[in-house]
Structure formats: structure tokens, C-alpha cells
Amino acid sequence: MPHLFESFTHRGCTFRNRIVFPPIAQDLCSPEGEVTRKLLDHYVARARGGAGLVMLEHSYVERRGRYSTRQTGLHHDGLVYGLRRVVEAVHDAGVPIGIQLAHAGARACAADNHEPAVGPSAVTQPGGEPAPRALGAAEITEVCARFAAAARRALAAHFDVVEIHGAHGFLLSEFLSPLTNQRTDRHGGDLDGRSRLLREVVAAVRAVVGETPLWFRLGADDRLPGGLTLEEGARVGQALAAAGVDVLDVSGGLCGSRPPGLPGPGYFAYAARAVKAAAGVPVVAVGGITDPRDADRLVRDGACDLVAVGRAILADAEWPAKALDLLGGTARRDGGPGSR
Numbered sequence: 083m084p085h086l087f088e089s090f091t092h093r094g095c096t097f098r099n100r101i102v103f104p105p106i107a108q109d110l111c112s113p114e115g116e117v118t119r120k121l122l123d124h125y126v127a128r129a130r131g132g133a134g135l136v137m138l139e140h141s142y143v144e145r146r147g148r149y150s151t152r153q154t155g156l157h158h159d160g161l162v163y164g165l166r167r168v169v170e171a172v173h174d175a176g177v178p179i180g181i182q183l184a185h186a187g188a189r190a191c192a193a194d195n196h197e198p199a200v201g202p203s204a205v206t207q208p209g210g211e212p213a214p215r216a217l218g219a220a221e222i223t224e225v226c227a228r229f230a231a232a233a234r235r236a237l238a239a240h241f242d243v244v245e246i247h248g249a250h251g252f253l254l255s256e257f258l259s260p261l262t263n264q265r266t267d268r269h270g271g272d273l274d275g276r277s278r279l280l281r282e283v284v285a286a287v288r289a290v291v292g293e294t295p296l297w298f299r300l301g302a303d304d305r306l307p308g309g310l311t312l313e314e315g316a317r318v319g320q321a322l323a324a325a326g327v328d329v330l331d332v333s334g335g336l337c338g339s340r341p342p343g344l345p346g347p348g349y350f351a352y353a354a355r356a357v358k359a360a361a362g363v364p365v366v367a368v369g370g371i372t373d374p375r376d377a378d379r380l381v382r383d384g385a386c387d388l389v390a391v392g393r394a395i396l397a398d399a400e401w402p403a404k405a406l407d408l409l410g411g412t413a414r415r416d417g418g419p420g421s422r
């Protein structure tokens with residue numbers, strides 16, 4: 083069985099270990115979404131700390147999908163230059179970097195964006211956000227084009243991995259959930275209809291990124307009465323893999339990434355395990371992991387192929403290096419780093 087400090091390769095892209103620094107919004111950009119020195123330094127520090135992959139936080143593919151004022155933008159070509167500087171600096175630290183493409187849907191900061199938030203249906207959100215304006219059929223096609231254009235910019239900035247955000251009550255997860263999608267056209271109704279936009283976005287982005295690894299952050303379990311169930315989430319994972327996703331980054335929670343009442347370390351690992359079994363592609367597990375031994379156990383148990391460690395690496399950029407010190411003996415015994 084692989085372990086935390088075994089390398090991971092897909093589509094010719096190699097991570098030195100299985101630790102992923104997941105997207106964690108910093109709100110350090112300019113109000114126009116441009117990269118700042120602080121943002122660059124933040125990611126360089128995480129790369130130097132030894133993660134296998136650094137994923138740059140959610141970046142909006144169009145202005146009305148902006149979640150917060152100082153979020154990272156990926157909605158026009160003028161933003162590529164600053165992002166490329168981040169990529170180059172992280173590469174100088176010897177670490178690959180991905181970027182998460184996002185549309186906040188009903189959770190967008192409508193007042194700052196000076197236009198109403200949009201979503202699948204004009205219903206009040208389970209998280210309390212006001213009802214968005216329902217997207218028309220032609221606008222849904224436009225959403226796919228926005229994701230594809232953002233992916234093209236990500237490649238122009240030389241990112242190694244492109245991830246699509248489909249969790250936490252952002253636009254794509256709003257389409258997937260029966261609580262927020264009450265459409266009666268081909269983008270609503272049964273699971274096939276509600277997941278159609280996700281598959282369309284994946285196909286559109288895959289067509290742009292070619293052989294670059296494509297990840298999808300899947301909200302596989304709404305954890306709300308009447309919401310998307312894990313059994314459905316696993317079937318969607320299978321469909322997304324068939325549509326061209328290389329790695330499913332499995333999260334959940336329609337009202338955010340940290341729903342209350344979940345058991346500790348690796349609280350979405352149960353979902354990662356189910357999605358992996360159904361989809362047959364590598365998965366990332368996430369949720370409240372602070373002890374490297376828990377991260378290592380999840381990989382060794384086969385629950386996941388990669389482990390996302392968010393707030394712990396946010397608090398201590400050196401977490402991966404310290405984890406290697408702690409687990410080094412075990413890793414060496416099994417032929418990991420340090421073995422000859």
C-alpha cells in the first residue's frame with residue numbers, strides 16, 4: 083500500500099508526496115482580482131514547507147461569480163501575468179501548483195459585484211442567502227465558456243493542475259443539489275439532469291487543457307435533509323471521471339466546507355472512500371487533519387490517494403516537513419524518502 087511520503091504521478095506530473103495544500107481563500111488580491119506580493123509570499127511559504135502540491139484558492143471565472151471583494155480573479159487575460167509570477171516562484175521551490183476555477187453562484191457578493199447573484203433556481207439558499215436570479219438556458223452555455231476561458235488562462239500562467247470547484251454551495255454544487263436546483267428543463271430534475279452542467283463544464287475544460295491534469299472538487303454529500311446523498315454523489319463522481327476528470331477532490335456540505343457534527347480527523351474520508359470505489363480514479367480526502375499519522379493512515383488504508391491538509395498548513399507552513407521528520411522512520415522502512 084502507498085504511504086504519505088510516497089510520490090504520486092498522473093499525466094506526467096509528479097508530486098514528491100501525497101500531501102495537498104487545498105484551496106484556502108486568503109482574500110489578499112486587489113479589488114480587481116490581481117495578485118499581490120502578499121499572496122505570492124503566502125504560496126511560496128507553503129511550497130517551501132514541503133507539500134506535494136499547492137492548490138491556489140478559488141478564483142472567479144466571471145465577475146458575477148465573485149465570492150468576496152479581494153478574491154483572486156481569473157476572468158480576464160490581464161490577470162495571467164501576476165498568476166504566472168506565483169507559479170514561477172512556487173516552481174522555484176520545487177513544487178507543482180494548481181488553481182481552482184470557481185463561480186460562487188448564489189453565494190456571490192452581489193452588492194460588491196453590482197449585479198444580482200445567479201443560480202439554477204430562484205429559491206432561498208439553505209445557508210440563508212437570498213434567492214438568486216435563475217440562469218436562462220443560453221446563460222448556462224455561457225457559464226461553460228467562462229470556465230473554459232479561465233482554464234485557458236490557467237494554462238497560459240503555466241499551472242500544473244486545473245481544478246473545478248463543485249462543492250460548498252458554489253454554482254456547480256447548487257446545480258447538483260435538489261435543495262437549490264428546482265429547474266424543470268434539461269439542467270434540472272433527476273440526478274442526470276442536475277449533474278449535466280458539471281459534466282458539460284468538465285468536457286469544456288478538458289477540451290482546453292489537453293493533457294494537463296484536471297481535478298474536480300466534488301461536494302459528494304450535502305449532509306442536509308432532502309439534499310444530495312452520498313450514494314448520489316458517488317454516482318456523479320463516476321460520471322465526472324467518465325467525462326474526463328483525473329482526480330476527484332472529495333468534500334461536502336452545501337453550506338460550506340466544515341459542516342457541524344462531523345467526526346474528527348479526515349471527516350470527509352468516508353465520502354472519498356465511497357467516491358473512489360464508484361469512480362475508479364484517484365481521490366483526495368479532507369477534513370480536520372492535523373496529525374500526520376492520521377494523514378498517513380488514510381493513504382495506507384486505501385481510503386484515498388492524496389490527503390488535503392488545509393488549516394494545519396495555514397497555521398504552520400512547515401507542517402509537511404515536520405510530518406516527514408515524525409514519520410520518516412516508517413516512510414524509509416517502506417521505501418519512501420530517504421531509502422536507497
Ligand SMILES: Cc1cc2nc3c(=O)[nH]c(=O)nc-3n(C[C@H](O)[C@H](O)[C@H](O)COP(=O)(O)O)c2cc1C
Nearest residue numbers: 104105106107139140339368369370371391392393
Ligand atoms: C478560510 C478558509 C478558506 C477556504 N477557501 C476554500 C476555497 O477557496 N475553495 C475550496 O474548495 N475550499 C475552501 N476551503 C475549504 C478547505 O479547502 C478545506 O476543505 C477545509 O478547510 C477542511 O480542511 P481542513 O480541516 O484541513 O482545513 C476554505 C476553508 C477555510 C477555513
